Amino acid sequence: GAVVSQHPSRVICKSGTSVKIECRSLDFQATTMFWYRQFPKQSLMLMATSNEGSKATYEQGVEKDKFLINHASLTLSTLTVTSAHPEDSSFYICSASSGTNYGYTFGSGTRLTVV
Amino acid sequence: SQQGEEDPQALSIQEGENATMNCSYKTSINNLQWYRQNSGRGLVHLILIRSNEREKHSGRLRVTLDTSKKSSSLLITASRAADTASYFCATGEYGNKLVFGAGTILRVKS
Numbered sequence: 001g002a003v004v005s006q007h008p009s010r011v012i013c014k015s016g017t018s019v020k021i022e023c024r025s026l027d028f029q030a031t032t033m034f035w036y037r038q039f040p041k042q043s044l045m046l047m048a049t050s051n052e053g054s055k056a057t058y059e060q061g062v063e064k065d066k067f068l069i070n071h072a073s074l075t076l077s078t079l080t081v082t083s084a085h086p087e088d089s090s091f092y093i094c095s096a097s098s099g100t101n102y103g104y105t106f107g108s109g110t111r112l113t114v115v
Numbered sequence: 116s117q118q119g120e121e122d123p124q125a126l127s128i129q130e131g132e133n134a135t136m137n138c139s140y141k142t143s144i145n146n147l148q149w150y151r152q153n154s155g156r157g158l159v160h161l162i163l164i165r166s167n168e169r170e171k172h173s174g175r176l177r178v179t180l181d182t183s184k185k186s187s188s189l190l191i192t193a194s195r196a197a198d199t200a201s202y203f204c205a206t207g208e209y210g211n212k213l214v215f216g217a218g219t220i221l222r223v224k225s
Contacts, residue, residue: 006157034212043203043215044158093157095213104213106150106157 002028004096006107013084013114021079021110023094030096033077034104035069038091050077084114121204121216129224134191136219138204139184145208147180149189150215152201161189161202196225 003026013019023033032051036044048064050056050071058064066088068080077096081088094107121138128134140147146165150158164171164180164187171178177190191198201220207213 004157032211041220043218046212046214049212091155095158103160104207106159108157109155111155 002026002096002098002103002105004030004094004105004107006094006110008110009108010111011113013112015085015114016083018080018082019084019112021081021092021094021112023077023079023096023107025075025096025098025105028096028098028105029074030077030098031074032097033069033071034095034097035067035077035079036093036095038093038109040091044093047079081112084112086114088112089114121202121219123219124217125220125222127222127224128194130194130196132194132223134194134198134221134223136189136202136221137186138188138216139186140204140206140216141185142206144182144206146206147178147187148205148207148213149176149178149187150203150205152203152218154200158203191221194221194223196223199223 005024007022035047037047038044046059047062048056048058048069050069052071052074056069071077093109095104148163149161152158162173162178164178175192180187199222201218203218204216205213
């Protein structure tokens, strides 16, 4: 089945630094990638949608200059949290769609802790 | 934004019992999906039900959809400890973003 590999699974960084999270579709072409954020015991909140080769579309309230999304190829999308602060600590999950069916494949998530 | 509410928010049952989770949504849909999330992990797709379907089965899972009430339910029969997870409903159009419900945290005690 379709697999999305997300790395790293856990990262701890200092305030003010930047962190990059990668999601790769291993056996299909991800025309669209979705990035979600999840706080403990809460649901997933969509941050942005990216299509290969074009700029990401951010949800209301999500700072595009803080959460940089790049979808340079059909198999790789990255989310960079810039100048991270403790309030950015969260669980970040990507989801890929090939656009050919209703299926969405999720990465395993990244636990970001900013200290 | 979240599509709607799920209830209960948390459910604790004994192994072997059935677990029922409900989901309500706000807008018209073409389909509704259920996902499972183990603690600290990504989501796993369980089942999709289309708007013209009223009930669907997959193994120990049974999903119903009532478009007039904008609600869906997920029934897990003969639950196992390994079913312990969070369960989310989600709606979304073909190839577009999913909007998730608030989720139900299920704990199955052995």
